[in-house]
Amino acid sequence: MFEIGEKIIYPMHGSGVIEGIEEKEIQGQIEKYYVVSIPTKNLQVLIPFNKIENSGIRLVADQNSMDNVLDIFHHGESGETLSWKQRYKLNSDKMKSGKLQECAEVVRDLSRIQTEKKLNSSEKQMLDNATKILINEFGLIRGISAAEAADLLKTKQQ
16 A cells, blocks of 8 residues: 555556545545645545555656666557557557556557657547656656656657
């Protein structure tokens, strides 16, 4: 389980911080909740303890994990050619997993497609969201701002 002050990644939302633990009574049942702040979206969410395991929430990755993911990001092969609907479903599933590597794969693959042709609005939005999540986690791992992390990511791509 998580402790107050820990930095986490919440799938589809990005990086956040466990700000507290609260008990709430709902329909006569008392349940404990994590209070999670997600500053990039100016959002605060309550996540029930009993749902945390299936939520995909995880601690921010370490430097070694990030280095491995960056290597795959820059040098890995993109997947097979799929229709945009199949690709969107696959990428949505990757984003919902909350896994760092899968988020990086979404950014890599959609960025590569975008250099060849225009993405539809749904994929463009997914690329923007995945890029923000990846850059924010990269920044947290390195202890730098999101702008600095984005610059480093672009530099490594060239």
